[in-house]
Amino acid sequence: MPRLAALMLALCSTAAFAATDPRTIPTQLPAAWQAKTREVFKQAIEIPSVHNRGQTQRVATLLADQFRKAGIPDSDIHMMPYEALPGDQTTALIVRWRSPHATKKPMLILGHMDVVEAKREDWKYDPFVFREEGGYFLGRGSSDMKDGDVATTMAAVKLMSEGFKPDRDIIFFYSGDEETRGVGATLGSTKWRNLTDAEFGLNADGGCAAYDRNFKPLGCGISVAEKTFQTYFFTTRNPGGHSSRPRPDNAIYDLADALEKLRSHRFQPMQNAANRGYFEERARQEGDSPLGQAMRRWLANPNDGAAADEIEANPLEVGLTRTRCVATMLKGGHADNALPQSAEATVNCRIMPGVEPKDVQAELQQTVGPNVEVKPDPAYIGFPTPSSLLRPDVLAAVTKAVQHFHGPAMRVYPVMSTGASDGSFFRAQGIPVYDVDGSWGISPDDERAHGLDERTPVRSMYDDVLHWEMIMKALAG
Numbered sequence: 001m002p003r004l005a006a007l008m009l010a011l012c013s014t015a016a017f018a019a020t021d022p023r024t025i026p027t028q029l030p031a032a033w034q035a036k037t038r039e040v041f042k043q044a045i046e047i048p049s050v051h052n053r054g055q056t057q058r059v060a061t062l063l064a065d066q067f068r069k070a071g072i073p074d075s076d077i078h079m080m081p082y083e084a085l086p087g088d089q090t091t092a093l094i095v096r097w098r099s100p101h102a103t104k105k106p107m108l109i110l111g112h113m114d115v116v117e118a119k120r121e122d123w124k125y126d127p128f129v130f131r132e133e134g135g136y137f138l139g140r141g142s143s144d145m146k147d148g149d150v151a152t153t154m155a156a157v158k159l160m161s162e163g164f165k166p167d168r169d170i171i172f173f174y175s176g177d178e179e180t181r182g183v184g185a186t187l188g189s190t191k192w193r194n195l196t197d198a199e200f201g202l203n204a205d206g207g208c209a210a211y212d213r214n215f216k217p218l219g220c221g222i223s224v225a226e227k228t229f230q231t232y233f234f235t236t237r238n239p240g241g242h243s244s245r246p247r248p249d250n251a252i253y254d255l256a257d258a259l260e261k262l263r264s265h266r267f268q269p270m271q272n273a274a275n276r277g278y279f280e281e282r283a284r285q286e287g288d289s290p291l292g293q294a295m296r297r298w299l300a301n302p303n304d305g306a307a308a309d310e311i312e313a314n315p316l317e318v319g320l321t322r323t324r325c326v327a328t329m330l331k332g333g334h335a336d337n338a339l340p341q342s343a344e345a346t347v348n349c350r351i352m353p354g355v356e357p358k359d360v361q362a363e364l365q366q367t368v369g370p371n372v373e374v375k376p377d378p379a380y381i382g383f384p385t386p387s388s389l390l391r392p393d394v395l396a397a398v399t400k401a402v403q404h405f406h407g408p409a410m411r412v413y414p415v416m417s418t419g420a421s422d423g424s425f426f427r428a429q430g431i432p433v434y435d436v437d438g439s440w441g442i443s444p445d446d447e448r449a450h451g452l453d454e455r456t457p458v459r460s461m462y463d464d465v466l467h468w469e470m471i472m473k474a475l476a477g
Contacts, residue, residue: 021215022406022440023135027462034462037154040066041461042130044146045139049176050117051088056176057081059113059149060093063174066153067095070160078195082187084177085379090114092184094195095172097156099476104168107476108198108431109468110422111149111205112178115141116450123452136455143456144449147464148204148437149174155468166476171196178205178422181380185422189429198431200391202471203423206435207460209402209410210443218316218443219281220402221415222395223435225274225387226427227319227350229420230357231377232364234258234327240341247339252332255343258368259327262347265367267323267360269298269308270352274387274416275320281413282317291317315444319418323360325349350418357382385424388432390414397474398436401467406440438467 027034040062049056057079064077072095080092093113096106118127118140125131127140141147152172173196175184188196208220236258238251279295286292291314298307298321308321318324325347332343351360357376365374399412423433439460441447448454 022211023442023457023459025459027459027466028405029462029466033154033158033465037150037462037465040154041137041146041150044150045130045137045141046128048128049114049141051085051090051114051177051180054089056113057091059146060091060174060176063113063149063153064093064095066157067097067172070157072097080184080187080192082176082183084181084183088177088180090176090184092176092188092192093172093174094188094192096195097160097166097170097172099166099169101165102168104476105199106169106171106197108171108173108196108201108426108433109152110173110175110201110203110426110433111145111152112175112184112422113146113149114176114179115144115146116179118454127454132458135458137458137461138453138455140454142454143207143439143441143446144454145205145437147439147456147461151438151461151464152204152468154465155472158465159469159472164473164477166472168199168476170472170476171198173422175422182420182422182425185425188422189425189431193429196426200388200394201423201426201431201433202394202475203421203433203435204437204468205421205423206417206419207437207439207441208398208412208435209406209438209440211440212443213445215442217406217410218285219411219413220398220406221278221413222390222398223274223417223423224390224414225272225353225416226385226420226424227323227352227416227418228355228357228382228384228424229380230349230351230360230382231380232325232347232349232361233373233375233377234262234345234347234364234368235342235373235375236344236371237342237373238340240339243337243339251340251343254371255330255332255345258372259345261368262325262327262364265325266305266309267325267352267363269302269305269321270323270355271299271302272353272387272416274353274414277414278320278416279311281411319350320416323349323351323355324418325360325364350420351382351384353387353416354384356384383428385427387416388427388434390434391432393475394434394436397471398434400474401438401470404470405438405463405467436471438464438471
């Protein structure tokens with residue numbers, strides 16, 4: 001089926017779905033598999049696999065044990081220890097499910113086992129104690145992304161228990177430092193390529209389907225491109241002196257002025273196949289609303305900065321029209337009775353595909369002026385990665401799975417991810433990657449990755465197992 005035709009599959013009215021809370025619909029996953037999935041998910045959440053805690057190998061062991069019990073031999077289960085951030089000893093897991101009669105190149109399934117730090121004092125409950133409440137599973141990693149790790153693992157285990165024989169090898173790659181350096185994905189896509197080489201990759205790091213607060217389907221975006229991750233440091237310097245005799249210039253004030261300029265600066269909006277396809281679908285959904293009109297104006301004129309600003313004023317659309325940079329950390333001064341001799345801001349940028357980080361650095365430098373030093377983080381220099389052409393077989397498999405669980409109103413379309421994932425490292429080495437996880441939620445209420453009270457709907461966790469089962473059957477059957 002042509003790609004456009006597949007995207008324009010017949011619709012039914014969204015009104016039929018608007019009155020039904022998807023969280024209340026029973027899952028189709030059998031009770032026995034619900035219990036198995038819940039237990040593995042609980043164990044995964046309660047392992048604090050944060051950088052520098054040395055716990056990621058426990059997650060790898062948990063997942064490896066599921067594959068081993070299902071019949072994968074030890075010779076095809078690889079624990080790969082490595083150092084991520086200096087001193088952070090972590091582990092990647094690579095598992096190969098071999099086809100007895102392979103007729104195609106392997107398929108790669110990606111995930112990561114590490115999670116962002118969560119402080120007990122910030123959360124209402126312990127973030128590393130698994131909880132079920134109000135139709136949700138809660139805990140750090142419940143949506144980013146131990147749900148995807150467990151779903152892909154349990155889907156494979158379920159298929160093996162039912163005697164399914166894939167017609168291509170299926171390789172599972174779970175890294176241990178996606179949230180920090182991406183060293184595991186770098187190694188996985190280069191040094192360990194003999195273990196991961198595949199025709200294409202499917203990334204479980206990123207839910208596909210979503211509903212709005214009125215339970216209207218928002219569609220399923222298959223990420224085919226990612227922004228480039230790059231951090232810069234803004235530094236101001238000053239001779240300083242005694243605080244009793246303030247100078248007219250001050251390193252902290254100079255930095256504050258620079259950050260005010262950053263806050264108001266807007267990069268040139270840019271269109272590519274991924275975000276254009278996304279906004280064509282979103283404009284259709286929005287109809288004649290002010291947001292829909294802004295989307296159509298920008299689609300008609302990619303240089304219409306005012307329309308792009310109006311789009312990005314909506315919390316669902318932030319970061320999708322242009323490069324965005326934001327201050328994330330501050331430090332400055334050395335004593336309360338001394339004028340600051342230096343001040344520094346950490347500025348994190350998510351750069352549009354195809355744009356070089358050095359060009360963003362130059363634009364930032366021009367924006368803040370010569371009295372502020374703008375330098376990239378020397379620990380990680382980002383690099384642009386290509387978009388992945390959306391394969392018709394992947395599109396068809398995802399569309400069938402998504403609409404099986406959510407109905408034909410949950411349309412499927414390409415999208416550009418504003419975040420960063422391990423997929424970019426494999427794209428850079430010539431393996432196309434698609435973010436196609438089957439988890440879902442209510443947007444924006446359930447978008448809590450990296451934040452407080454992270455959660456995923458109970459049904460979403462169980463649906464995700466069946467989603468990946470259908471994907472594996474479709475693409476390796």
